[in-house]
Amino acid sequence: GENVEQHPSTLSVQEGDSAVIKCTYSDSASNYFPWYKQELGKRPQLIIDIRSNVGEKKDQRIAVTLNKTAKHFSLHITETQPEDSAVYFCGRRWGNMLTFGGGTRLMVKP
């Protein structure tokens, strides 16, 4: 029950298009799901998170949706910009641990 699967591993979009990254998990106890953005050589930084009592959360161009029944959650970035290019990690809390997916390298082409 510790792992979280993340897809796709790489994603290339044209500037202005939308990007969607999906993560799935296996246990029902998870109740917190963050998304982090990591630029090359820098620390992962939290961009948005969602708790299990909420189905969707939005912050400007970024949104996260959670389907507890299907045990998956997704990151949606609209109107992508070149500065959105980075690696994105989904996470979920399992007991005291926050575990992460394998990451998605997003490339936004100008």
Added chain:
Amino acid sequence: DTGVSQDPRHKITKRGQNVTFRCDPISEHNRLYWYRQTLGQGPEFLTYFQNEAQLEKSRLLSDRFSAERPKGSFSTLEIQRTEQGDSAMYLCASSTQVDTIYFGEGSWLTVV
């Protein structure tokens, strides 16, 4: 800067040597985490402290790894008899009672 700080930022060591990394969390944060990240992978959980108590330790963590947080403030991660497979970035993170964790810049380890 009142964020999580880690030292050293980079370390090159010969195989078989011991290395130690230090993490200073955000001052009011009582929870502290260590993760390992290799190129192209997500952060992999290593261990977790609440105050000075080490409450979780990954079963993937070999006996060569040990972490301490003696006074519930800074923490150290020691790797004994380093191997080339230990080459990675070691990330420290901290949090309060709520869920959001804040990462440090990481300590890059290269074992030659």
